[in-house]
Amino acid sequence: MKPYVSDRAPAYTLGHAPEEMDRLLLQARLYGPVTAQALRQAGLGPGMRVLDAGCGAGDVTFIAAEAIGPGGSVTGVDAGPEALDLARARLRDRTRGSGPGGAVGVGGGGGEAGAVDFLRATLPDVVLDAPVDALIGRLVLGHQDDPVAFLRRLTGLVRPGGLIAFQEFDNHGLRAVPETPLAGAVLRGITGALCAGGKDRGAGARLYSLFRQAGLVPAGISATTPMGGVEDPLVLPLAVHTYRTLCPRVSATGLGPDADREAIGDPATVGDRMRAELDAAGAVLIMPTAVTVWATTPAPPSEAPVNIP
Numbered sequence: 001m002k003p004y005v006s007d008r009a010p011a012y013t014l015g016h017a018p019e020e021m022d023r024l025l026l027q028a029r030l031y032g033p034v035t036a037q038a039l040r041q042a043g044l045g046p047g048m049r050v051l052d053a054g055c056g057a058g059d060v061t062f063i064a065a066e067a068i069g070p071g072g073s074v075t076g077v078d079a080g081p082e083a084l085d086l087a088r089a090r091l092r093d094r095t096r097g098s099g100p101g102g103a104v105g106v107g108g109g110g111g112e113a114g115a116v117d118f119l120r121a122t123l124p125d126v127v128l129d130a131p132v133d134a135l136i137g138r139l140v141l142g143h144q145d146d147p148v149a150f151l152r153r154l155t156g157l158v159r160p161g162g163l164i165a166f167q168e169f170d171n172h173g174l175r176a177v178p179e180t181p182l183a184g185a186v187l188r189g190i191t192g193a194l195c196a197g198g199k200d201r202g203a204g205a206r207l208y209s210l211f212r213q214a215g216l217v218p219a220g221i222s223a224t225t226p227m228g229g230v231e232d233p234l235v236l237p238l239a240v241h242t243y244r245t246l247c248p249r250v251s252a253t254g255l256g257p258d259a260d261r262e263a264i265g266d267p268a269t270v271g272d273r274m275r276a277e278l279d280a281a282g283a284v285l286i287m288p289t290a291v292t293v294w295a296t297t298p299a300p301p302s303e304a305p306v307n308i309p
């Protein structure tokens with residue numbers, strides 16, 4: 001795969017500061033099994049040559065490597081050098097003493113993984129030496145100014161009859177059940193900050209229509225919503241970490257009702273207070289729904305039969 005590195009600014013507004021990279025890793029631990037299952041259901045399988053668009057720290061790349069096995073290869077592409085440094089360091093850790101992509105373990109395959117490499121490029125400006133069998137991406141389409149044009153351009157990198165599968169979040173269902181005041185304020189702060197950043201409540205619910213607008217006929221959709229109480233090791237820490245990453249934006253813009261900002265108080269202690277509140281109420285936190293849509297690229301028109309008079 002030949003990279004063409006554009007000098008266009010990357011579109012990722014959350015940046016790649018260490019706190020954001022930590023948040024992405026936490027998020028990837030919660031959603032890894034969901035992504036692995038959805039990609040296998042979409043048809044990602046042995047021997048494929050794959051491009052992972054907007055790979056970040058490489059979590060989806062590693063999941064794909066496990067799904068395609070030793071005969072396949074996957075290239076993670078990202079515009080952020082910090083994200084790629086972390087992805088490459090993780091790849092080195094995984095490959096120590098194992099196969100080309102290392103043992104990954106998140107997808108439940110447990111076997112050897114396919115070859116992995118990472119490239120820096122601002123998509124869709126990438127040139128490949130040959131089309132891939134599959135184009136995948138998680139939480140990347142929603143960050144594009146023109147996701148339809150982005151999808152159309154990247155579709156051109158996939159061989160006819162190949163797979164295109166993207167996963168995005170839908171944040172409409174984010175809540176605690178039963179509702180509790182502090183959790184409600186924090187979750188409203190998160191969705192408010194995301195919307196203020198020019199995003200709506202996640203591209204998940206729009207993914208099907210994005211595919212259609214890009215000229216792709218969706219072959220399948222899956223949607224999974226993780227949820228968990230205070231004993232869950234990932235759900236509450238991820239919600240709190242996400243709030244802390246986004247809260248400078250909340251306070252800078254004065255987003256949300258004053259009552260919410262007062263209820264939330266000091267971001268440094270919000271996690272402990274939220275845990276106590278949820279525990280006392282016996283409440284569960286309902287996290288963003290991971291929506292995956294997949295399609296097959298159109299096969300080239302078969303040659304017209306020649307009529308011999």
Ligand SMILES: C[S@@+](CC[C@H](N)C(=O)[O-])C[C@H]1O[C@@H](n2cnc3c(N)ncnc32)[C@H](O)[C@@H]1O
Nearest residue numbers: 011012054055056078079080083122123138139
């Ligand atoms: C929310 S992160 C998701 C990372 C990874 N896919 C995951 O799910 O863990 C989005 C990533 O996409 C990258 N990205 C966004 N737009 C991009 C573009 N046009 N070209 C290359 N990378 C892009 C960002 O740099 C960021 O690392």
